[in-house]
Amino acid sequence: MMQKILSPEGLGAALRSERKKRKLSQTAVGKAVGIDQPTVSKVEKGNPGTELGTLFRLLAALELELVIQPRQKPAKDTKGDIW
Numbered sequence: 001m002m003q004k005i006l007s008p009e010g011l012g013a014a015l016r017s018e019r020k021k022r023k024l025s026q027t028a029v030g031k032a033v034g035i036d037q038p039t040v041s042k043v044e045k046g047n048p049g050t051e052l053g054t055l056f057r058l059l060a061a062l063e064l065e066l067v068i069q070p071r072q073k074p075a076k077d078t079k080g081d082i083w
Contacts, residue, residue, distance in 0.1 A: 011055075
């Protein structure tokens with residue numbers, strides 16, 4: 001399922017949701033790719049200072065990938081990006 005991510009918090013929520021769907025703990029996901037549990041927690045909370053390497057390691061641990069595509073026009077009733 002494709003998800004539209006517009007903020008660090010949205011990305012963290014999507015990663016947390018996928019991890020829980022797979023019935024994995026933060027510790028188990030982190031251990032699979034050499035990241036400690038507190039770091040996984042920070043990413044899932046939407047820490048905007050997350051290093052790209054950390055993000056890609058978590059995506060790999062959850063068997064996810066990042067897809068870049070042209071942006072669609074936002075609906076008239078939205079304010080656009082929240083950050």
